[in-house]
Amino acid sequence: MPGITHKDRTLTAYAEKLESLDAPKGRSLTQDAMRRLVANKAAMVSIFVLIFIILAAFVGPFFVPWGVGEVDWSSIRKPPNFEKLHYLGTDQNGRDMLARLLQGTQMSLIVAGVATLVSVVIGIAYGAIAGYFGGRIDALMMRFVDIMYALPYILFVIILVVIFGRSPVLLFVGIGMLEWLTMARIVRGQTLSLKEREFIEAARAGGARATTIIGRHIVPNLTGPVVIYATLTVPEIIITESFLSYLGLGVQEPLTSLGTLISNGGPVAEVMPWLLIFPAIVLISLLLCLTYIGDGLRDALDPKDR
Amino acid sequence: MFNYALRRVMSAIPIALIAVTVCFFILRMAPGGPFDRERPLPPAVLQNVLAYYNLDKPLWEQYLLYVGGLLQGDFGPSMSSYDFSVSELLAIGLPFTLMLGFTAFVIATIIGIIAGIVAAIHQNKWPDYVLVLAVMLGVIVPNFLMAAMLQLLFGVHLRWLPAGGAGTWLHLVLPVTVLAWPHAARISRLMRGSMIETLGTNYIRTAKSKGIGERLVMSRHALKPALIPVVSYLGPGLSYLLTGSLVVENVFGLPGIGRYFIQAALNRDYGLVLGTTVLYVLLILVLNLLVDLVYAWLDPKVRYQ
Numbered sequence: 001m002p003g004i005t006h007k008d009r010t011l012t013a014y015a016e017k018l019e020s021l022d023a024p025k026g027r028s029l030t031q032d033a034m035r036r037l038v039a040n041k042a043a044m045v046s047i048f049v050l051i052f053i054i055l056a057a058f059v060g061p062f063f064v065p066w067g068v069g070e071v072d073w074s075s076i077r078k079p080p081n082f083e084k085l086h087y088l089g090t091d092q093n094g095r096d097m098l099a100r101l102l103q104g105t106q107m108s109l110i111v112a113g114v115a116t117l118v119s120v121v122i123g124i125a126y127g128a129i130a131g132y133f134g135g136r137i138d139a140l141m142m143r144f145v146d147i148m149y150a151l152p153y154i155l156f157v158i159i160l161v162v163i164f165g166r167s168p169v170l171l172f173v174g175i176g177m178l179e180w181l182t183m184a185r186i187v188r189g190q191t192l193s194l195k196e197r198e199f200i201e202a203a204r205a206g207g208a209r210a211t212t213i214i215g216r217h218i219v220p221n222l223t224g225p226v227v228i229y230a231t232l233t234v235p236e237i238i239i240t241e242s243f244l245s246y247l248g249l250g251v252q253e254p255l256t257s258l259g260t261l262i263s264n265g266g267p268v269a270e271v272m273p274w275l276l277i278f279p280a281i282v283l284i285s286l287l288l289c290l291t292y293i294g295d296g297l298r299d300a301l302d303p304k305d306r
Numbered sequence: 307m308f309n310y311a312l313r314r315v316m317s318a319i320p321i322a323l324i325a326v327t328v329c330f331f332i333l334r335m336a337p338g339g340p341f342d343r344e345r346p347l348p349p350a351v352l353q354n355v356l357a358y359y360n361l362d363k364p365l366w367e368q369y370l371l372y373v374g375g376l377l378q379g380d381f382g383p384s385m386s387s388y389d390f391s392v393s394e395l396l397a398i399g400l401p402f403t404l405m406l407g408f409t410a411f412v413i414a415t416i417i418g419i420i421a422g423i424v425a426a427i428h429q430n431k432w433p434d435y436v437l438v439l440a441v442m443l444g445v446i447v448p449n450f451l452m453a454a455m456l457q458l459l460f461g462v463h464l465r466w467l468p469a470g471g472a473g474t475w476l477h478l479v480l481p482v483t484v485l486a487w488p489h490a491a492r493i494s495r496l497m498r499g500s501m502i503e504t505l506g507t508n509y510i511r512t513a514k515s516k517g518i519g520e521r522l523v524m525s526r527h528a529l530k531p532a533l534i535p536v537v538s539y540l541g542p543g544l545s546y547l548l549t550g551s552l553v554v555e556n557v558f559g560l561p562g563i564g565r566y567f568i569q570a571a572l573n574r575d576y577g578l579v580l581g582t583t584v585l586y587v588l589l590i591l592v593l594n595l596l597v598d599l600v601y602a603w604l605d606p607k608v609r610y611q
Contacts, residue, residue, distance in 0.1 A: 162571040266454040
């Protein structure tokens with residue numbers, strides 16, 4: 001779902017600004033950015049919470065008393081019970097909620113991570129090529145992006161998922177394939193200003209091929225916007241994935257994801273509220289953290305808003 | 307103005323055509339179909355069924371037939387609701403979706419603008435903080451989760467409102483709230499920002515120093531320029547609202563085209579999936595076009611770009 005983080009609007013404006021801007025003046029950007037980020041309390045707290053959630057999701061399952069698919073016949077549909085080691089209760093099938101929640105969080109994080117990676121790779125390649133070659137190629141490629149923007153992409157994700165089966169891999173690729181548009185715009189804007197700089201000219205004069213110039217000299221200089229964009233994309237993808245799973249089109253049993261857990265918990269929340277509340281808390285804190293980190297990074301790395 | 311309108315309409319047509327083409331071919335590429343049963347149909351029957359849906363013709367002919375039908379307002383037959391054509395189904399669902407969307411749109415825009423102004427006037431006082439919290443909730447909490455929580459609170463525990471279904475206007479309160487909240491949140495944030503900026507300009511200071519009342523300065527001088535960023539957001543905002551209705555209709559079980567879309571996708575009713583997608587795309591294009599035209603009418607600079 002586009003727009004929870006506003007990245008379209010903010011980052012498009014940012015991309016347009018970059019186009020018209022002279023090359024940034026040389027100064028130790030990374031250190032500067034780090035200092036500003038550390039000074040941002042909300043972002044720092046978010047980073048710690050996020051690290052905690054990630055650790056819990058990936059390392060936690062090894063330390064939980066109950067396995068993901070393990071059925072405890074003596075406690076089915078039971079609220080949190082510390083004596084039986086069901087810290088978050090059990091579901092309708094007697095499976096431990098904590099184990100399921102950790103596995104679901106892990107799944108959501110993996111989908112978000114891979115889909116973001118896919119979208120970043122496509123976006124960088126597309127944007128850098130369009131920006132570097134410019135002219136008619138650029139106009140054509142960007143026209144295509146504009147057209148894609150006008151389409152309701154969630155519909156296309158649903159169509160893809162329905163047609164090509166409900167595997168997690170398809171979920172990554174499908175979402176990633178449709179999330180790269182903003183990335184492409186930003187990278188193009190950045191590339192347009194970068195390619196006028198002396199070191200690119202020097203590389204060209206030295207006889208470097210276009211692919212080398214793009215790969216060696218342009219892409220490494222795009223780190224800032226790419227990092228900002230990626231952190232802002234992750235929550236959007238998590239929401240998209242949760243929504244698809246919520247509709248029954250995403251991650252399938254016995255695997256689970258935050259969206260699947262919420263969609264299972266929703267209808268029975270009246271009698272078994274713990275099935276809805278815990279996944280909801282994890283989802284919301286995850287989204288909050290990522291949004292704060294994204295905002296913090298943007299404030300830290302964006303030279304314009306100072 | 308007329309030239310601008312013409313240019314905008316001309317640029318929307320290829321987008322619509324591309325969307326239709328892409329959807330059509332993706333759906334035809336799909337393995338399996340609505341006629342794959344556990345007990346296969348007898349070959350002769352299958353042949354007749356395929357012929358009815360034009361599926362026995364070569365792909366390009368199917369495509370031309372579909373586009374041709376589309377131009378005449380015929381979306382083709384539905385593949386799972388045998389007694390209805392897709393056009394008939396859409397004609398049932400569309401009014402509801404539009405009604406839901408526009409109600410949410412109008413309410414959200416008004417609330418968003420008022421909240422933004424109030425927050426801008428009381429910058430960094432309690433109304434501002436309340437707004438920040440409401441915006442955060444609206445933007446962060448995914449709409450299906452928000453829907454589930456509101457259903458639980460107002461539908462199940464308090465029993466003030468029906469938790470789902472359609473019928474009276476009471477049934478619409480929760481769906482409209484879920485749909486409108488994020489929209490209102492974004493608008494109020496935009497409005498707050500642009501209002502603060504406008505209130506800091508020289509001409510507002512001049513107006514105030516002339517002794518014009520606070521209220522008059524706000525309504526006469528500050529409101530109009532502060533509204534421009536909000537108006538430019540309304541186009542994308544409408545698209546978000548429409549795709550948001552996809553979620554809301556499914557969570558609350560409302561009879562709109564969003565629900566048809568998901569049902570059709572789950573039933574592999576490709577005729578209906580294609581129809582709903584095309585309709586969504588057209589709707590979004592047309593609404594964006596309208597907003598752009600309104601924007602050009604408000605702000606002459608846009609027309610001459």
